[in-house]
Amino acid sequence: MAGILGIGLIFVMVFGGYLLAGGQLPIILHSLPHEMMIIGGAAVGSFVIANDFATIRHTIKDLAKVFKGPHWKTSDYRDLLCLLSELIRLAKQNQIDLEAHIEAPSQSSIFQRYPRILADKEAINLMCDTLRSASMNYDDPRQVEEILEKRMDANLHRAMHSSHALQTMADGLPALxxxxxxxxxxxxxxxxDQPPQVLGKLIGGALVGTFLGVFLAYGLVGPFAARVKAAVEEDDHFYQLIREVLVANLHKHPTNICIEVGRQATPGPMRASFTDLEEAIRESRKAAA
Structure with a gap:
């Protein structure tokens, strides 16, 4: 909603100010299709040259973040802590029972109660791989922590490809x-050899190209890149929370301490209160029973 509002505000302020100043919109509208073909076509072509098809698909998919915002919502963070609480509690009670869940999470009665999390392969793999590592009795949990940190840095770097690609396009648009x-x-x-009236329109049409390149770069594509980057960074907190909780578990802390570490690591606007989280965990235990 904020993205649509922002785009509307940009167009109203720019073109509204132009018209109020006495500008003639027909000159822009007459030149717009041809100038957009040149600038937009060249920008898209450069984008295709600079990126592989995986990045192109990823960028198109991530454009939805401009309007929808981050994927993970407040309820997802609460559900994640409830899920981790169940998994850690089961790991401390019966490691063999846990293995059935982490080896086939799509068939697990625990994971199935959290469909949004189950649908995210990276979150599921992160949890299952780390819990599997814990079952191997690592002598030094810091070794697992270091592996997780490198893995998550690589994932974040890969997730940022779309925002980098959009920003590169924005940087090139003024030149185009x-x-x-x-x-x-x-x-x-x-x-x-034409009269001044004709030359004036031709020069005005030429200047539309400069205007359009700068307008698209700083009014649309650049802000799109910034918004995608912000949404990816916010979503990364979800995976960081998984790491914090499971690393606390590797250090043999009690389940409630591990979950409190996760609650404290949750971004402020998404953080559930201690009482609300306790109630949610109790409800999840009742559902499991």
Missing amino acids: GIVAAVLGVIKTMGSI
């Missing part, structure tokens, strides 16, 4: 606008 403007000037010079 100049390319379109130069082509417009060349077209104008070919009509140098």
Whole structure:
């Protein structure tokens, strides 16, 4: 919703101010299709050259974050802590029973109660791999912690590809606008024998290219890249929380301490109160029984 509001505000303020100042919109509208073809087509072509198909698909998918925001919501953080509480408690009671759940999470009665988390392969793999490591009786839990940190850094770096690709496109758009403007000037010079009224429109059309390149870069594509980056960084807190809780478990802390570590590690706006989380955990135990 905020993304749509922001886009609307940009267009209203820019073009509304232009019209109030006495600008003539038909000149822009007449040149817009051709200039957009040059600038937009070149930008998309450069984007395809600079990125592989996996990054292109990832970027198109991540554009939804501009309007929807981060994937993980407040309820997901609470559900995650309830899920981890059940898994850690089971691991301390009966490691063999736990193995049945972490080896086939899609068939696990525990995981199935949290479908949004179960649908995220990275979150599930992170939990299952770490719990499996704990069952191997690592002498030094810091070794597992270091592996997790490297793994999550690599995942975050990969998740940032789309925002980097969009930012690269935004950086190139002003220059592509100049390319379109130069082509417009060349077209104008070919009509140098025309009267001033005709030349004025041709020059105005050429300048639309410069305007469009800068407008798209700083008004749309650049902010899109920043929003995608912010959403990816917010979602990364979800995986960081998994790491914090499971590392606390590797250090042999009681279950309630591990979960409290996770609650404290939850970003402020998403953090459940101690009482609410205790109630949610009790409800999850009742559901399991």
